[in-house]
Amino acid sequence: MSKARAQRVCFYARCFLSPAPPCECFHEQIARARHWCAERGATLVDLVVEDLVGIEAFNRPRFNVMLSRTHRLPVPFDVLLVDTRRHFSRSTRRLTYSAECLRRQGIRLEAIADKIPANLA
Numbered sequence: 001m002s003k004a005r006a007q008r009v010c011f012y013a014r015c016f017l018s019p020a021p022p023c024e025c026f027h028e029q030i031a032r033a034r035h036w037c038a039e040r041g042a043t044l045v046d047l048v049v050e051d052l053v054g055i056e057a058f059n060r061p062r063f064n065v066m067l068s069r070t071h072r073l074p075v076p077f078d079v080l081l082v083d084t085r086r087h088f089s090r091s092t093r094r095l096t097y098s099a100e101c102l103r104r105q106g107i108r109l110e111a112i113a114d115k116i117p118a119n120l121a
Contacts, residue, residue: 010046010077029083085111
């Protein structure tokens with residue numbers, strides 16, 4: 001019997017200056033991501049940290065690079081994990097479009113603090 005490969009997870013962390021200093025905010029998100037992976041036997045293979053201090057929320061260069069990497073074969077991860085789905089997108093339209101693009105690549109979108117609707121995951 002062959003052993004199934006652990007799900008490869010990329011975690012996208014994003015934080016603003018308030019209410020907590022960015023460093024604290026990132027550490028908390030990363031700790032939750034590590035816990036989420038451990039509970040599921042998944043492997044955290046990539047960590048993308050976006051500090052949005054001083055840039056507009058829609059201008060997320062690391063986020064955009066991360067998404068562009070999903071178009072390469074083989075895909076670099078199986079699950080794109082965010083702390084809350086708002087960290088992925090506040091726009092339902094963009095969330096729906098991006099989740100569909102990820103799904104076509106075989107990547108599942110998951111959020112730690114809230115559920116991604118079944119039709120988007």
